Amino acid sequence: MKAYRKKKKYLQTESIVLKVYDFGEADRIFTLLSPSNGIIRAVAKGIRKPKSRMGGHIDIMSKVNAYISIGENLSNLSQVEIIDNYTLLKKDLSIISIGFYLLELCEKFSVENDPNNDIYQHLSFTLDLLLLSANKNLLIRWFEINLLVISGFLPELYTCLISGEKLNEGDHLFSSINGGLVDKKYATSTDNYILMNKNSIKALRFLSNNLWSSVEKIKFPNNSLENLRIVMRKYIQTITNTQINSEKFLSKVN
Numbered sequence: 615m616k617a618y619r620k621k622k623k624y625l626q627t628e629s630i631v632l633k634v635y636d637f638g639e640a641d642r643i644f645t646l647l648s649p650s651n652g653i654i655r656a657v658a659k660g661i662r663k664p665k666s667r668m669g670g671h672i673d674i675m676s677k678v679n680a681y682i683s684i685g686e687n688l689s690n691l692s693q694v695e696i697i698d699n700y701t702l703l704k705k706d707l708s709i710i711s712i713g714f715y716l717l718e719l720c721e722k723f724s725v726e727n728d729p730n731n732d733i734y735q736h737l738s739f740t741l742d743l744l745l746l747s748a749n750k751n752l753l754i755r756w757f758e759i760n761l762l763v764i765s766g767f768l769p770e771l772y773t774c775l776i777s778g779e780k781l782n783e784g785d786h787l788f789s790s791i792n793g794g795l796v797d798k799k800y801a802t803s804t805d806n807y808i809l810m811n812k813n814s815i816k817a818l819r820f821l822s823n824n825l826w827s828s829v830e831k832i833k834f835p836n837n838s839l840e841n842l843r844i845v846m847r848k849y850i851q852t853i854t855n856t857q858i859n860s861e862k863f864l865s866k867v868n
Contacts, residue, residue, distance in 0.1 A: 652728030770794025
């Protein structure tokens with residue numbers, strides 16, 4: 615009796631390279647983010663050899679058309695066609711630090727075999743904006759907040775998490791552990807809150823409910839954006855239960 619051999623599954627997909635690392639003597643493993651399959655981890659065999667056709671064409675933060683043979687544990691990347699290598703973006707240290715941060719966040723919030731991966735479109739759209747946007751700090755905050763929206767982790771912004779009462783306009787406390795705002799009069803001693811002023815709360819609500827085309831027209835106070843940066847950093851670390859390594863690099867060069 616002939617042994618049954620499972621038919622290989624081949625995939626052709628647009629994708630963005632989130633991570634690259636060497637494997638063995640001549641191979642590389644790529645972490646790809648795709649619109650219809652989520653995260654794909656694939657090995658490009660022999661890519662580090664001088665005569666490899668793919669060697670000089672695919673790198674981190676490249677948008678590619680990838681041809682992949684799907685495996686049970688690790689897929690095989692057989693061919694790539696470059697769509698956008700973001701060359702101008704990679705020439706600016708400040709901008710590329712933002713790009714690395716966006717890539718790492720997308721990897722943290724993405725999963726494998728996700729047929730409806732809106733995170734891919736969110737990342738692709740934001741990478742295209744990086745060179746064009748005049749207010750990059752605002753763009754980062756908008757990206758973070760809408761990544762939370764897409765992933766289902768948007769914090770509670772209108773109701774006190776402890777009392778269940780609608781929040782009045784004013785300053786409130788943000789709880790990363792519970793995921794949202796708490797009225798100061800209901801604060802407990804067991805939570806490590808971050809104070810949010812009313813302008814920061816208004817900014818957070820606006821960014822979570824509007825497209826970039828509307829957001830970029832608004833002049834948000836710098837102290838509100840800084841307040842949001844602190845809140846987002848703590849909340850994202852709590853959700854992912856890990857440090858975001860590229861955030862340190864981002865803070866140093868921006």
